Amino acid sequence: MLSDADINLLIPAQALELAARDIYASLVSRATKSGDEQALLELIHSHHVAYEQSLNGVLGKRAATSRNAEVYTRFFAALSDSSKTWSTLLELENIAVATHTAIIEKLSSAKMAALLASVITVEARHAAILATQISSNLSLALDNPQQALVTQ
Amino acid sequence: MNQISRRELLRLSSLSLASGLVLAACGKQSGVIDDGAIARLGDTPSTTALPEAEVTDAVLLRTAASLEYNAIDTYEAALDLGVFTGSLAAAKDVAKRFRDDHQAHADAVNGLIRAMGGKAHQCANVRINDLYIAPALKIITEDANPNVGLDVIALAHALENLAAQTYQGVVESITDPKLRADAIRIGQQEARHAALLAQVLNPGLAAVGPTFDATTGKANIAAIPLAFGSLGNIQLVVGAPKADGTRTTLLLETPSLNSLVYDGVSC
Numbered sequence: 001m002l003s004d005a006d007i008n009l010l011i012p013a014q015a016l017e018l019a020a021r022d023i024y025a026s027l028v029s030r031a032t033k034s035g036d037e038q039a040l041l042e043l044i045h046s047h048h049v050a051y052e053q054s055l056n057g058v059l060g061k062r063a064a065t066s067r068n069a070e071v072y073t074r075f076f077a078a079l080s081d082s083s084k085t086w087s088t089l090l091e092l093e094n095i096a097v098a099t100h101t102a103i104i105e106k107l108s109s110a111k112m113a114a115l116l117a118s119v120i121t122v123e124a125r126h127a128a129i130l131a132t133q134i135s136s137n138l139s140l141a142l143d144n145p146q147q148a149l150v151t152q
Numbered sequence: 153m154n155q156i157s158r159r160e161l162l163r164l165s166s167l168s169l170a171s172g173l174v175l176a177a178c179g180k181q182s183g184v185i186d187d188g189a190i191a192r193l194g195d196t197p198s199t200t201a202l203p204e205a206e207v208t209d210a211v212l213l214r215t216a217a218s219l220e221y222n223a224i225d226t227y228e229a230a231l232d233l234g235v236f237t238g239s240l241a242a243a244k245d246v247a248k249r250f251r252d253d254h255q256a257h258a259d260a261v262n263g264l265i266r267a268m269g270g271k272a273h274q275c276a277n278v279r280i281n282d283l284y285i286a287p288a289l290k291i292i293t294e295d296a297n298p299n300v301g302l303d304v305i306a307l308a309h310a311l312e313n314l315a316a317q318t319y320q321g322v323v324e325s326i327t328d329p330k331l332r333a334d335a336i337r338i339g340q341q342e343a344r345h346a347a348l349l350a351q352v353l354n355p356g357l358a359a360v361g362p363t364f365d366a367t368t369g370k371a372n373i374a375a376i377p378l379a380f381g382s383l384g385n386i387q388l389v390v391g392a393p394k395a396d397g398t399r400t401t402l403l404l405e406t407p408s409l410n411s412l413v414y415d416g417v418s419c
Contacts, residue, residue: 036357043361043376050379097340104323105333114324117336121320121381124340125347129360129375132351138249142344 002058006112009103011064013116014055016099016149018067020092021048023075027089032082037133044089044126051119058112071095071149086133093127094146096120102148203416207409209331210270212322213261214413216335218277219315220258225276226285226311227251233293235301243305243352250308250345254315257338264334275419279411284404285311288390291400296392303390305352309373310388310404312346315339318406320381343381350375 002010024045031038056063071092078088100116100123107113124144131141227247230236236244262272285307292303319339323332351359354373363372371377386404393399 040357040360047376047379054380101333101337101340104336105330107329107332110324110326110332113329113332114320117320117323117332117339118381118383120336120340121316121343122376122379124343125376128344128347129351129357132348138246138348141348142249142253142341144340 002112003108006107006109007059007062009106010055010059010112011062012068012149013100013103014052014059014064015066015068016071016096017048017052017055018064019069019072019075020096021045021052022067022072023079023092024048024089026076027079027085033085040129044093047122047126054115054119058115068149086130090127090130090134090140091146093123093130094144095149096123097127097144098146098148203414205412205414205416207325207412208270208415209326209328210265210268211412211414212325213265213331213335214270214273214415214417215277215407215411216315216318216322216338217258217261217265217273218275218413219280219311219318219407220254220261221274221276222280222285223254223308223311223315224251224258225281226289226308227254229289230304230308233300233304235304237301240301240305243301246348246352247308250312253341253345257341260334260338264331268328268331271415271418273413273417273419277407277411277413280314280407283411284314284388284402288388288402291391291402294392297390298392302353305349306373306388306390309346309349309353310386310402312342312349313386314404314406316342316346316381317383317386321383321406347375 024041027033028038028041028045033041075088075092078084097120100120104113104116104120107116127144128141131137134140227250230247231244231251236242236247258274262274265272288307288310291297292300292307297303316339319335319342322335323339326332326335350373354363359372360375362374362377364370365372383406388402388404389399390402391400
């Protein structure tokens, strides 16, 4: 049984994943990328669907009812410039990594912390691969300069 | 036919019970002094109790620190082999950067351990080295192996996955939420290392997600093999091809009870 405090931490995590899911969905539906790039977007989209659904299952009736509108609006606008696709997505993944990590720091449930940890290690992989689409700079792929979204 | 009557059976039972009571009464607890009159063979050796091996937050972090040193030592060994030449020349700088990252991770983890009053651990995990790394390096550096450079990268990839999985795995076991976050903050960078090395071993965007070898049906190395971070064993295929074309497969597992770095373990 999750505490109210943990539920209130996991709802924004799910809302962030819903925003990420919809951002990738919009890119996939545009179909402006090459075959392999399109496949990469579809792969990462499917992962964010899985994360959102797993959190939805955990939260049950208390699940988020809408995506993080601020994140969605900001990144959707940034993606209107197709030359910034990869850097925008890299920023999104790094924000997700930072935010979920900040949530783990406050969660009392070890099982929920483990769930988010299993998401973080893959979102970090997303970020590393997206960075390679921008440049061969190792620091871009390995370091996370993004701050967590504010959590309660 | 030997028949025992009910009366005899009851008598024998009573005798056995009485004998047991007498023997018990003659034991140490009865205060009887052992004068050596009763013959015996040998002495019961004295035993030393094993130290308490409690799995604490500090033990889990000491284990994580030990893996960082395994990685540092492996990258050092790889650089010393001098195999990062030709098409693999760029891997030299990658190996140096990753080695430095692991040193930074080790320092950070040991800082956390000291902050909680624990003892820092500044050397590699012996059991992980003996079970996986030393055997792998032995196979990789055999004269007949034509792929030493790529195999060293495959070993590094496996170790990065091992480190990422270890940090991910300890999140559930660590009791302090802040330390859980500190652990995964490092673990996520190990995952990035693994993703980049996977792209060296199996390059191209088409190989980022899960793919399978058309001939063997086995999973190829992938930068992002699954939607969620795995905690399963890690397959490492290295060495010279055998007569049937197959190569040696080693299975790596994250540290378990017999490879944790308990408080009593020192370098």
